[in-house]
Amino acid sequence: MNALTTQNVSTLTKLVKCVNAYSKxxxxxFIYFPDNEAPLEGETSKMNMMQAINNAMDLTLKNDPTAVxxxxxxxxxxxxxxALGLQEKYGKDRVFNTPLCEQGIAGFGIGVxxxxxxxxxxxxxxxxxxxxxxxxxxxAAKARYRSGGQFxxxxxxxxxxxxxxxxGGLYHSxxxxxxxxxxPGLKVVIPRGxxxxxxxxxxxxxxxxxxxxxxxxxxxxxxxEMVPVDDYTLPIGKAQVLREGDAATLIAWGxxxxxxxxxxxxxxxxLNVNVEVIDLxxxxxxxxxxxxxxVKKTGRCLISHEAPLTSGFGAELAATIQEECFxxxxxxxxxxxxxxxxxxxxxxxxxxxTKWRCLDQLEKLLRY
Amino acid sequence: MALKCGVRVFKLNTIxxxxxxxxxxxxxxxxxxxxxGDFPGARAPYVxxxxxxxxxxxxxxxxxxxxxxxxxxxxxxxxxNIDKETLLNMYKTMVQLxxxxxxxxxxxxxxxxxxxxxxxxxxxxHVGSAAALSPxxxxxxxxxxxxxxxxxxxxxxxxxxxxYGNCEDPGRGRQMPVHYGSKQHNIVTLSSPLATQMPQAVxxxxxLKRVPNxxxxxxxxxxxxxxxxxxxxxxxxxxxxxxxxxxxxxxNNGYAISTPTREQYRGDGVGARGAPLGLRTARVDGxxxxxxxxxxxxxxxxxxxxxxPVLIEAMAYRVGHHSTSDDSTAYRPAEEIxxxxxxxxxxxxxxxxxxxxGYWDVESDEALFKEARNRVVKTMQEAxxxxxxxxxxxxxxxxxxxxxxxxxxxxxxxxHLKNYGEHYPLDKYQPE
Ligand SMILES: Cc1ncc(C[n+]2csc(CCOP(=O)(O)OP(=O)(O)O)c2C)c(N)n1
Numbered sequence: 001m002n003a004l005t006t007q008n009v010s011t012l013t014k015l016v017k018c019v020n021a022y023s024k025x026x027x028x029x030f031i032y033f034p035d036n037e038a039p040l041e042g043e044t045s046k047m048n049m050m051q052a053i054n055n056a057m058d059l060t061l062k063n064d065p066t067a068v069x070x071x072x073x074x075x076x077x078x079x080x081x082x083a084l085g086l087q088e089k090y091g092k093d094r095v096f097n098t099p100l101c102e103q104g105i106a107g108f109g110i111g112v113x114x115x116x117x118x119x120x121x122x123x124x125x126x127x128x129x130x131x132x133x134x135x136x137x138x139x140a141a142k143a144r145y146r147s148g149g150q151f152x153x154x155x156x157x158x159x160x161x162x163x164x165x166x167x168g169g170l171y172h173s174x175x176x177x178x179x180x181x182x183x184p185g186l187k188v189v190i191p192r193g194x195x196x197x198x199x200x201x202x203x204x205x206x207x208x209x210x211x212x213x214x215x216x217x218x219x220x221x222x223x224x225e226m227v228p229v230d231d232y233t234l235p236i237g238k239a240q241v242l243r244e245g246d247a248a249t250l251i252a253w254g255x256x257x258x259x260x261x262x263x264x265x266x267x268x269x270x271l272n273v274n275v276e277v278i279d280l281x282x283x284x285x286x287x288x289x290x291x292x293x294x295v296k297k298t299g300r301c302l303i304s305h306e307a308p309l310t311s312g313f314g315a316e317l318a319a320t321i322q323e324e325c326f327x328x329x330x331x332x333x334x335x336x337x338x339x340x341x342x343x344x345x346x347x348x349x350x351x352x353x354t355k356w357r358c359l360d361q362l363e364k365l366l367r368y
Numbered sequence: 369m370a371l372k373c374g375v376r377v378f379k380l381n382t383i384x385x386x387x388x389x390x391x392x393x394x395x396x397x398x399x400x401x402x403x404x405g406d407f408p409g410a411r412a413p414y415v416x417x418x419x420x421x422x423x424x425x426x427x428x429x430x431x432x433x434x435x436x437x438x439x440x441x442x443x444x445x446x447x448x449n450i451d452k453e454t455l456l457n458m459y460k461t462m463v464q465l466x467x468x469x470x471x472x473x474x475x476x477x478x479x480x481x482x483x484x485x486x487x488x489x490x491x492x493x494h495v496g497s498a499a500a501l502s503p504x505x506x507x508x509x510x511x512x513x514x515x516x517x518x519x520x521x522x523x524x525x526x527x528x529x530x531x532y533g534n535c536e537d538p539g540r541g542r543q544m545p546v547h548y549g550s551k552q553h554n555i556v557t558l559s560s561p562l563a564t565q566m567p568q569a570v571x572x573x574x575x576l577k578r579v580p581n582x583x584x585x586x587x588x589x590x591x592x593x594x595x596x597x598x599x600x601x602x603x604x605x606x607x608x609x610x611x612x613x614x615x616x617x618x619x620n621n622g623y624a625i626s627t628p629t630r631e632q633y634r635g636d637g638v639g640a641r642g643a644p645l646g647l648r649t650a651r652v653d654g655x656x657x658x659x660x661x662x663x664x665x666x667x668x669x670x671x672x673x674x675x676x677p678v679l680i681e682a683m684a685y686r687v688g689h690h691s692t693s694d695d696s697t698a699y700r701p702a703e704e705i706x707x708x709x710x711x712x713x714x715x716x717x718x719x720x721x722x723x724x725x726g727y728w729d730v731e732s733d734e735a736l737f738k739e740a741r742n743r744v745v746k747t748m749q750e751a752x753x754x755x756x757x758x759x760x761x762x763x764x765x766x767x768x769x770x771x772x773x774x775x776x777x778x779x780x781x782x783x784h785l786k787n788y789g790e791h792y793p794l795d796k797y798q799p800e
Contacts, residue, residue: 339781
């Protein structure tokens with residue numbers, strides 16, 4: 001962990017609520033907009049998202065003696081090193097490798113939680129979560145309901161790296177949130193950077209229901225923020241308005257939030273309009289109130305996600321928005337997403353919902 | 369899997385499986401009085417002593433080898449009868465593979481390709497098995513079996529083009545590097561999710577066996593880690609219960625990324641799961657191409673003559689890092705690797721064998737290495753110049769026929785590029 005430094009709170013512009021305008025270019029497809037508002041007073045430390053997740057798990061293992069952390073290659077820290085040093089610190093019976101079997105990892109985690117302990121299960125890539133689909137969708141999600149509340153498995157949190165990295169191809173790039181969003185009983189959460197990762201992961205770990213925590217892997221090392229070193233949680237089911245505006249509402253989660261923040265900046269510069277940007281943060285349950293209040297105010301809405309268009313989570317948002325905000329809408333709700341194909345390797349720059357595609361669509365939306 | 373030596377066992381011809389469950393201390397009287405329990409799920413003798421079996425109840429499955437570490441045949445009767453040309457072809461494939469691995473690994477380091485995985489230490493498994501098969505046998509692979517592809521006749525050019533994902537990649541640049549496939553060479557295109565190919569291989573074998581006068585079998589390669597997936601168990605069980613002509617070949621190289629086999633499984637390796645499930649099973653020295661050859665040739669004979677599924681566990685060591693994304697010094701001592709790079713190196717062993725037979729010498733070897741390296745370098749230079757496939761291929765092959773909804777998306781992207789094309793690396797892709 002980096003040396004502890006106190007947070008240097010920069011002056012916030014009027015429009016940017018808690019996002020730093022001094023963003024950093026990370027890859028061809030987005031610029032990172034760090035949070036610069038700590039959710040907690042006190043000491044902070046510069047952390048990337050991998051370190052913030054490591055820190056949240058460290059706090060969990062320290063404060064909850066029942067907590068265990070496991071998955072493929074987790075003993076040496078996991079392939080993305082989020083568990084780095086935790087086995088040395090807490091021992092092999094608390095932080096350990098499992099055999100290579102995702103259905104086993106999820107089922108084992110459900111068992112740990114059923115017996116009253118806290119389970120943090122790592123799936124190496126979200127693309128490999130599907131062997132565990134049955135355990136998560138039919139078991140974890142339905143445990144409380146089918147037992148009349150006798151055997152819930154809220155102690156389970158499943159972490160999985162997701163989304164595009166520039167060269168992941170079909171099986172190291174997917175964003176599978178929509179599959180799980182169709183599952184009453186699960187909670188599905190996606191952070192946009194280190195501060196949200198720590199607060200949301202700690203919420204998931206303590207939540208009374210099983211949670212799927214999807215970590216946009218491109219942010220692990222590249223996104224740095226001043227993260228409070230103490231324990232804090234961010235509420236599951238609450239979206240954040242990152243930038244206020246009146247011309248349109250832009251909604252995303254994970255990496256795509258940063259794409260839309262740049263689009264908002266471009267809209268200001270090129271079109272001279274102020275658009276509102278919302279990070280949904282929690283896919284299931286999702287924050288209908290924040291979203292609909294914003295769309296009622298702006299009358300226009302653009303949703304963007306990396307996953308394919310058809311039956312992506314944007315569809316659920318769009319349907320609800322039309323229902324709740326119909327009389328306020330000045331244009332149909334727009335979606336800019338990955339195309340309806342598997343995630344392609346060399347075509348990634350043309351597959352992603354780039355800032356240019358979002359801006360193009362935003363212009364149409366404003367002109368409608 | 370044999371019961372531990374010296375143990376007296378019942379001789380009940382009809383009960384093969386039951387033999388394994390017997391108490392190791394049964395007295396002869398018990399044998400005489402034994403009654404056979406006849407349940408739908410098992411037919412086995414009754415005993416009155418409760419006994420749990422353990423790992424120690426069985427001898428470990430022995431490791432079959434033909435060559436010692438100096439490339440000398442240990443028992444002349446076991447030396448397979450392979451002609452000189454084939455033997456040299458096997459060796460040349462191993463060398464070509466190792467040189468390609470070296471250069472491609474380096475090229476990833478230089479940012480020329482996005483990813484790579486080497487095959488070091490497992491070359492003997494590849495050529496030994498490939499040489500024992502017919503080119504028409506269907507291959508389902510994991511990823512670390514590139515020697516099989518080369519031996520089958522896939523060219524370095526085809527392999528390098530796939531890694532570049534350029535317009536000559538048959539996979540159309542859609543998959544990450546090392547995800548090869550070739551209809552022509554009967555190699556089913558690889559996919560990253562582990563072990564998914566295993567039950568698929570069994571299904572393919574079932575379909576082949578129903579073809580009149582079938583003369584093809586299926587071989588399925590998988591790692592010691594992949595063997596832990598649920599699909600692996602499904603594959604073994606389906607292969608046995610449905611009598612499929614399939615060879616399940618486990619490359620047990622000691623690691624699954626950082627996870628050593630000690631944390632992957634208990635008991636006697638992956639081989640221990642074969643016989644109890646009804647697969648003919650053998651364990652071989654995977655650093656010995658001749659041992660692998662003999663085992664796979666025999667397995668192929670069984671598969672085709674009797675539709676018998678066979679499990680072969682080939683023991684080796686993953687000499688390289690897991691992939692270009694991995695640094696194995698974080699979880700294993702560098703000294704551990706040494707033995708597998710020297711005395712147990714399959715390439716070295718096999719070269720010594722060929723030299724002893726008078727088929728090979730130092731000069732030929734130097735020339736071969738040079739030629740192998742040059743071929744890769746030259747191919748890479750060509751591959752680098754080639755454009756990527758036309759961008760619209762991104763949305764082709766999702767279905768046999770492109771549905772209207774995807775057609776609409778192609779149109780949307782076309783329209784978008786009319787105004788915003790300058791922001792995309794369109795010059796990298798072939799024009800339509
Ligand atoms: C279902 C699934 N889970 C996880 C992974 C990530 N992964 C890729 S290779 C690998 C290790 C495989 O080890 P093994 O089967 O022993 O083969 P080896 O790499 O040693 O040749 C893992 C965990 C994957 N590709 N698919």
